Structures are given as structure tokens and as C-alpha cells.
Amino acid sequence: MSEPLLEIEDLRVRFRSDEGVVSPVNGVSFQVHEGETVAVVGESGSGKSMTSLSILGLVPAPGEVYDGSIRLQGEDLTKMKRSQMRKLRGNEISMIFQEPMTSLNPVFTIGNQMIEVIRLHQKLDKTESIQQAVTMLDLVGIPEPERVLKQFPHQLSGGMRQRVMIAMALSCNPKLLIADEPTTALDVTIQAQILNLMKELKDELNTGVILITHDLGVVAEVADRVVVMYGGEVVEEATVDEIFNHPVHPYTKGLLASVPKMTGPVEELGAIKGSVPTPSEMPTGCKFHPRCPIATDLCKQVHPQLEETTPQHFKRCFHTEGGVKHDEHERSTIS
Amino acid sequence: MRFFLTSVIKIIPVLFIISFIVFFLVRLTGDPVSLMLPETATDQQREDLRNSMGLNDPVYIQYLNYMADVVRGNFGDSYKYNEPALEIVLERLPASFTLAISSMVVATLIAVPAGIYSAIKRNTFIDVVITGSSVLGKAMPNFWLGIMLILLFAVHISIFPVSGSGTIMHLVLPSITLGTAIAAEMTRLIRSSMLEVLGAEYIRTARSKGLLETVVVNKHALRNALIPVVTIMALQTATLIGGTLITETVFSWPGMGQLLVQAVNARDMAIVQAATFIIAILVILSNLMADLTYRYLDPRIKYDD
Ligand SMILES: Nc1ncnc2c1ncn2[C@@H]1O[C@H](COP(=O)(O)OP(=O)(O)OP(=O)(O)O)[C@@H](O)[C@H]1O
Numbered sequence A: 001m002s003e004p005l006l007e008i009e010d011l012r013v014r015f016r017s018d019e020g021v022v023s024p025v026n027g028v029s030f031q032v033h034e035g036e037t038v039a040v041v042g043e044s045g046s047g048k049s050m051t052s053l054s055i056l057g058l059v060p061a062p063g064e065v066y067d068g069s070i071r072l073q074g075e076d077l078t079k080m081k082r083s084q085m086r087k088l089r090g091n092e093i094s095m096i097f098q099e100p101m102t103s104l105n106p107v108f109t110i111g112n113q114m115i116e117v118i119r120l121h122q123k124l125d126k127t128e129s130i131q132q133a134v135t136m137l138d139l140v141g142i143p144e145p146e147r148v149l150k151q152f153p154h155q156l157s158g159g160m161r162q163r164v165m166i167a168m169a170l171s172c173n174p175k176l177l178i179a180d181e182p183t184t185a186l187d188v189t190i191q192a193q194i195l196n197l198m199k200e201l202k203d204e205l206n207t208g209v210i211l212i213t214h215d216l217g218v219v220a221e222v223a224d225r226v227v228v229m230y231g232g233e234v235v236e237e238a239t240v241d242e243i244f245n246h247p248v249h250p251y252t253k254g255l256l257a258s259v260p261k262m263t264g265p266v267e268e269l270g271a272i273k274g275s276v277p278t279p280s281e282m283p284t285g286c287k288f289h290p291r292c293p294i295a296t297d298l299c300k301q302v303h304p305q306l307e308e309t310t311p312q313h314f315k316r317c318f319h320t321e322g323g324v325k326h327d328e329h330e331r332s333t334i335s
Numbered sequence B: 001m002r003f004f005l006t007s008v009i010k011i012i013p014v015l016f017i018i019s020f021i022v023f024f025l026v027r028l029t030g031d032p033v034s035l036m037l038p039e040t041a042t043d044q045q046r047e048d049l050r051n052s053m054g055l056n057d058p059v060y061i062q063y064l065n066y067m068a069d070v071v072r073g074n075f076g077d078s079y080k081y082n083e084p085a086l087e088i089v090l091e092r093l094p095a096s097f098t099l100a101i102s103s104m105v106v107a108t109l110i111a112v113p114a115g116i117y118s119a120i121k122r123n124t125f126i127d128v129v130i131t132g133s134s135v136l137g138k139a140m141p142n143f144w145l146g147i148m149l150i151l152l153f154a155v156h157i158s159i160f161p162v163s164g165s166g167t168i169m170h171l172v173l174p175s176i177t178l179g180t181a182i183a184a185e186m187t188r189l190i191r192s193s194m195l196e197v198l199g200a201e202y203i204r205t206a207r208s209k210g211l212l213e214t215v216v217v218n219k220h221a222l223r224n225a226l227i228p229v230v231t232i233m234a235l236q237t238a239t240l241i242g243g244t245l246i247t248e249t250v251f252s253w254p255g256m257g258q259l260l261v262q263a264v265n266a267r268d269m270a271i272v273q274a275a276t277f278i279i280a281i282l283v284i285l286s287n288l289m290a291d292l293t294y295r296y297l298d299p300r301i302k303y304d305d
């Protein structure tokens, strides 16, 4: 495989406060190639947003990346000067956020906010950057782009705003696009439109995409590869086909089982009991063991490593397809 | 424009109520005749004056006459200056205006950077210093600060004149006195408003675009943070006017505030009435201005009408 566009290795984020240290991201590693869409999935609080904010160097204070590396085409972003980092933001790496309602500044026009980023990173004069903004709005399927440029965010619908966000994010032709739950706040038909749009644009511009979501339906539709996160760690990583056809981690299986089926009534996340522990009360051993239906004593005591089971398929779990037997053997070796 | 018209229409009942209050306040403070005539005046003289002033008419007639005068802008003559009260008050208006504007400039120059800075450096030493100073600034009485400034910068080191008006130098100390008092409140408002805005998602978006932090703060955050500040400051115009009364008196600044204080002391009721009325109108106008500024700052308002 060619050199990856983005290479995250053993990324660790921590928040230090009077109450102590919490680490929402604990040794996350994965890669994104050019033109590839990597979905990062996991329940709320699993550290998806913190991972993506780390890439842009935007972990909110007092949080900090304290270990690991994030290399964009070989250059480590965690070691970069702020001024260098700013040249990448919105230019080489762009981000789309979850809430289209609040992600645009309410007091400036769409045009003002779009042209701002275009002029910042490209050597274009005012008319050229307006032209560029119009082109981008056109590209994301916004009718009457010239008129929309003069409008304020509150005059647009949620779907339109998210299109604007996408147009803005792509306006400088980024190599990497991070989309943090770009469709969660939108209704289903608009969701599909936005996802299709992102897919089309990615193919057209050959952008690498990190798509953060907890909606596996979305993943099936657009992702090439899937990274499953739990408790600030990657617990499974594989191609989208592998994840859907041969999931190995009980957590992934649980997530898959909780996908609402088109035929039946919508199930709650009933397949996995309990909820993600907060970073301050992470259990020892496998972080998933308190909720795992097949946890053994080994799982409670020893923290499993991420290992490759079949080529390009990684998991962080002691269990194999053979199941519990193998584990009981392992347990006897440690006790 | 429609907004402007409706606002003007809304003002009319307010003015009506104010005139009503002024009318009774003046009549509650005692018999004006006994103040206007020397103690040696005879009963006949007093009665004549009362009759000529219409004070023996029934109250509602007095009120109607008074209203008829007020509508024509006639608040009676000042007995001290022997001139129409309204004219005297209006003559003083520019001086007060100059002081108010320059104090607001001083306040803004202090409060905007201080408020922003303490917000972005929250919970650091510098934030504590700024917040502490604004508490101090609010607690410090205006007259005391004014006198201290006079002692320091006019008496000890004579950079500025002690009092009076005429040159720009005369304006400096009164503006600082009044300005710092306003700045104290304003800094606190800007700080808390900024803190709220800085956590907003559009700020994260702005940063994700690669903008300089100064642009993020001074463009994206400040513009949003100022919206509530403008409103609250406008509601404080009354406090500002209260401040001008004291500041003008301390510095002998020939404005409306000084005039009003003197008129109250001299029981020059025509002037008190006219000044009160003008002040009320100013407060209303400033609220109207705040509304307009608010609309300008927050595009969401315009379209909600
Ligand atoms: N300021 C902070 N101080 C301490 N911990 C924080 C802070 N901000 C976030 N965290 C922790 O980081 C953890 C991971 O948050 P993150 O936003 O990355 O989750 P997520 O996977 O994106 O969830 P969601 O699906 O809800 O967006 C949270 O559980 C939270 O406890």
C-alpha cells in the first residue's frame, strides 16, 4: 500500500484538573489514505471527537495531546509550531462539525465566512474569492449561490447550513476532511443527500475522509474502512465488509446488533447493556469487560493489546472465533 | 423605518406618564409661593401670586394647564435666571453631551481590551487583577475619585485644570472620573459575555479554518459578545446621567447635571421640571439607540419582526 496520508500512532490526550487526570484518548492508532473514507464509530464518550480535534491541534484547554504522533504526509502535527498548524487548518485539513445550527457564526453572512477562509489560504483577490465561494456553493448543490452568500446562517435550513459547512471545508481543496457526525442533527432524507454529496466530492477531489459517527447505517453507506473506538481506544479495525460480515470484538457485534433494521421496529442500543464508563472510572483489564457478555477473569485483569487477526483486521480482545475455551486456557496460565 | 415609527408611537404614553409624575413631584415638595416671595411679603401678595400662577384652581385644571404648557414645551420661567426653563436646560445640554460621550469613549477604551483580555486569560493572575480592579472601580464613589484626581493631577502635579470648561484639558479629569465608573461595569459584562461566546461552536469552526487567534477573538467572538453588553449598557444610561450630576458638580462642569443640582438646592422648580423631563427623554432615546444597535449587531433580529 502507498504511504498513508495520515498516520496516527499511539495518540494520547489528557485533561488535568484539580480532581485529577482523565484521558479520553488512550493510545489510538489508525491510518487514512488518499481518497479513502475511514469511519470512526463508537458510543458517546468513546473519544472520537477528542481524537479528531487532536489532528487539528484544537483539543480544548485544559486538554492536551501528551503522547503519540499524528503524521500528515510524514510531518508530525503534534510537534508543529502554532503558526505552521494554522496554515494547515482549513487548508490541508478541514473539519465539519455536528451542529450546523451553531457551527456558523450567526452575525456574519455566509459570504463573509466563506471568503474569509478562501482569502486566508489562497492568493486570490476579492472578486476571485467570491467567484470561488460561488463555485463551491454550486458544487454542494446550493441553488442561487450569489444570493446565499449575502444571507445569514439563520436564514438557511439545517441541511443548507451543513452544505455551506461542507462547501467552506472543501473550499481550499483539503487533503483530509474530518467530518464529526455531519448528519446527526439532520433529518433522514437530508442525511442521505449530505452523505451522497460527501461521497461524490471525495471521489472528485480525492480527499481522505475521517467520518465520525455512531450510526452504523451511515458507515455501511460511505466508509471504506472502519475504526471502532471504546473508552479512548481502538478496539477493532477492518474494512467495512469485514466489520459487517465478520465482526470479532463483542463491542462491535453489540453495535451491529443495535442497528435499527429496516424491517422491524427501531431497537434501542439494547444489545449492549450499560454505558461507556467515563475516563475517570475506567475499569482495569479490558475496558469493555463490565458490559461484555463473554468476559472472563482474564478480561477483568489484563488489558488486551490490539492485534491483527486476519490481514488488515485488528482487534483488542482475548477471545477468538473459537470463543471461551481458548480463554479458559489463557486464564489458567495467569492464575 | 417601520420599527422607528412604532418606537416613536410607543414613546408617547411614556412621556405622558413622566409628565404626570413630574407634575405631582413638584407639587408635593411644598408651596412654591413661599419659596418665591421674601418672608416679609404680605398675605395679599402671596394670594395674588397664587392666583396669577393658577395655584388656586382645582388640581385637574392645574394639570390640564400644565399639560397644555408642556406640550408647547413651556415649563415656565426660572425664577433665578428669569428665562424660560427649557431654554436654560437645553443650553446646558451640549456640555453634558460632550462629557457623556467622552466618558463613554474612556470607558470603552478601558473595558473592551480589559474585558477581552481577562476572558481569554481567565483564572490567571492578570484576570484576577482586572476583575479586582473592576470591583474596586464599582465600589469607588464618583465624587471621591473626582476629588482624588483633582488633588493628584491638578493640585500636586498641575497637568490639568482643577475645574471649569473651555479646553479639551478641562474635559480629561471629569471624563476619567465618569469613564472609569462605567468601565468597571462594562469590563465585567464583556468578560462574562466573552467567556460564554468563546465556548461556542462557531468559535471552534473559526479556529478550524486556520484564522489567527486575534481574528477569532476580535472578530468572531467580540461581535457576538457585544450584543448583550450594548443592551445592558443602554439600560444603564440612567446611572450614567446620575454620574454626570455628581461629576459635573465636582468639576464645575457647566452641564445639565450641575444645573439640576443647583436648581434643586435653589428650589428652582421650573428648571427641575424641565431638566427631569429632558433626562427622561434622553433615557428613552438611548434605549431606542440600543435597540437599533442591537439590530445592527444581531442580524437575527431584523427578520423576526
Ligand atoms: N474539558 C474536559 N475535561 C475533562 N474531560 C473531558 C473534557 N472534554 C471532554 N472530556 C472527556 O472526553 C471524553 C471523550 O469525549 P469525546 O467528545 O471525544 O467523545 P465522543 O466519542 O466524540 O462522543 P460523542 O459521540 O458524544 O460526540 C468524554 O467522556 C469526556 O469525559
Ligand SMILES: [Mg+2]
Residues within 6 Å of the ligand: A048, A049, A050, A180
Ligand atoms: Mg463527539
